[in-house]
Amino acid sequence: MDIQRNADLQPFNTFHVAARAMRLARFTSATELRELLNSDELKDLPRLVVGGGSNMLFTRDWPGVVLLNAIEGIDVVEETVDHVIVRSGSGVWWHEFVAHCVGEGWGGIENMSLIPGKVGAAPMQNIGAYGVEIKDVFDHLEALRISDGEVIRFTGAECKFGYRESFFKREGKDKYIILNVAFKLAKHPELHTHYGSIQHELEKRGIEKPTIQDVSDAVIHIRRSKLPDPNVLGNAGSFFKNPVVTAELAARIKAAYPELVSFPAGEGQVKLAAGWLIEQAGWKGFREGSVGVHKDQALVLVNYGGSTGEAIYELSTRVLESVKEKFGVELEREVNII
Ligand code: EPU
Numbered sequence: 001m002d003i004q005r006n007a008d009l010q011p012f013n014t015f016h017v018a019a020r021a022m023r024l025a026r027f028t029s030a031t032e033l034r035e036l037l038n039s040d041e042l043k044d045l046p047r048l049v050v051g052g053g054s055n056m057l058f059t060r061d062w063p064g065v066v067l068l069n070a071i072e073g074i075d076v077v078e079e080t081v082d083h084v085i086v087r088s089g090s091g092v093w094w095h096e097f098v099a100h101c102v103g104e105g106w107g108g109i110e111n112m113s114l115i116p117g118k119v120g121a122a123p124m125q126n127i128g129a130y131g132v133e134i135k136d137v138f139d140h141l142e143a144l145r146i147s148d149g150e151v152i153r154f155t156g157a158e159c160k161f162g163y164r165e166s167f168f169k170r171e172g173k174d175k176y177i178i179l180n181v182a183f184k185l186a187k188h189p190e191l192h193t194h195y196g197s198i199q200h201e202l203e204k205r206g207i208e209k210p211t212i213q214d215v216s217d218a219v220i221h222i223r224r225s226k227l228p229d230p231n232v233l234g235n236a237g238s239f240f241k242n243p244v245v246t247a248e249l250a251a252r253i254k255a256a257y258p259e260l261v262s263f264p265a266g267e268g269q270v271k272l273a274a275g276w277l278i279e280q281a282g283w284k285g286f287r288e289g290s291v292g293v294h295k296d297q298a299l300v301l302v303n304y305g306g307s308t309g310e311a312i313y314e315l316s317t318r319v320l321e322s323v324k325e326k327f328g329v330e331l332e333r334e335v336n337i338i
Contacts, residue, residue: 001025001035003042009066012053014116014230017309019058019338021048021066028070028091030179034149036067047146048338049177051118052093055125055236056336059309067177069120074100077182085139087182090120094127102216107189108137110216111198114223116230116237120178124168125334126161130219131195135161139184143168143176151179163271164241164334191215197222226296234303235294239316240274240331253327274323274331275299281322291315313337 007024010016023042027033036042046064050056071089074097078085084106088097098113111132121127122134123141138156145152160167168176189212193199201218202210210218228235250270254260257280261273278284278298285295290307293315294300301312301319320331 001032001039003036003039003065007066009050009053009058009062012050012066012068013056013058013236014052014054014234015057015236015303015307015309015312016230016234016305017058017303017307017312019061019309021062021064023065024068025065026068026070028072030071030144030151033067033144033177033179036065037146037149047174049120051091051121052116054116054230055121055334056338057236057309057312058338059313060338062338069118069177071120071179073180082187083184084187085182085184087180088119089180090118090178092119093117094119094122098216101183101185102212105212106185106187107191107212108132108185109183110189110212111192111195111219113216113219119181123159123161123166123178123181125164126159126166128164130198130222131192133161133163134183135159137183137185139182141178141181143178145176147175152176163244228294228296228300228302233294234305234307235300236335238274238299238334239301240278240299240319241334242271242274243277243329243331244269244271245329246270249328253329272329277323277327277329277331278319281319281326283319283322288315293319309338 004024007021009019009021025036027036042065047067048062049067049069051069069091071091073089075087076084077087094117095114097119098109102110111130115127115129126134141154142151191210198218201222207214244265247268247270250262261276263271265271275298283293284298286293290304291311292302292304294302301315323329323331
């Protein structure tokens with residue numbers, strides 16, 4: 001067991017803000033994780049599990065132990081003529097897993113190419129992109145129950161997936177640590193290219209009958225063209241969720257701003273593009289010192305280098321307040337604030 005003291009967390013968060021952890025340890029299996037959880041040095045400390053650190057903002061030092069997830073391994077647990085159930089260790093990088101599946105010809109997650117982070121975080125917030133979410137291809141997962149060290153299997157229904165939501169962000173928060181996740185992928189996949197920019201990108205490339213590799217390549221290109229690479233410019237992807245509002249409020253905003261970008265979101269509800277609202281509130285490309293709002297995607301807050309977590313958090317508060325004032329819409333942060 002290798003336990004570091006007063007550890008630097010900057011390498012482990014994609015905002016690249018400075019923060020320290022009282023203790024830091026890495027686990028590569030359920031057995032190692034149990035040993036750490038039961039160790040005298042760590043057992044009574046507050047715990048924080050970190051995968052890729054791509055959806056968290058440290059606004060303070062962590063007064064406990066940071067557990068770095070390094071559970072590797074990808075294997076097939078079931079195969080039929082049409083489907084394969086493929087399981088990945090929760091510490092595998094998400095895009096590495098996607099690339100593996102695309103390479104094998106297994107379809108269903110190609111639209112989620114290049115999402116930062118590790119596999120274990122995917123079900124936590126039901127990651128999604130370009131018209132597909134984890135819940136669409138999820139089969140099951142196994143998680144370690146912290147209270148007694150038991151491994152518990154969860155079905156999709158038990159994960160209670162919603163838009164960037166799950167059981168693990170709500171009732172299950174801090175009670176389980178995800179060990180592996182299994183997805184049901186298709187050997188003869190149906191492609192989801194209806195999402196505007198994918199179709200456009202495929203047409204631009206002159207591709208009429210795309211393969212999952214083509215869709216993955218198109219998504220990678222689109223993401224690279226508008227989302228900053230966290231290795232170059234600190235960020236955590238979308239900082240806010242797209243807000244779901246009543247159809248009545250959406251209609252009122254639309255009357256004043258006919259260009260409002262919105263999508264139906266079930267009975268009497270409409271989802272608004274937060275990026276559009278933030279851009280209209282004048283924030284796109286805003287920079288003050290080392291923090292800013294990205295110039296190509298207003299949903300993304302960035303650290304130009306040397307910013308503190310507090311400064312990024314303060315900017316997010318100003319953005320929230322101005323959108324509330326201009327449109328009467330309450331944005332919600334998508335990133336976990338520590
Ligand atoms: N828009 C603007 N201005 C902006 C940004 C967006 O007007 O600065 C408009 C766009 O023109 C478009 C609409 O908003 O009409 C939607 O924009 P986009 O397709 O870029 O997607 P998004 O809703 O801003 C969501 C996810 C992203 C995901 C994309 C693509 C959330 C919070 N974000 O962003 O996920 O990649 O769709 O599917 O749902 C993430 O969660 O970290 C993430 C990057």
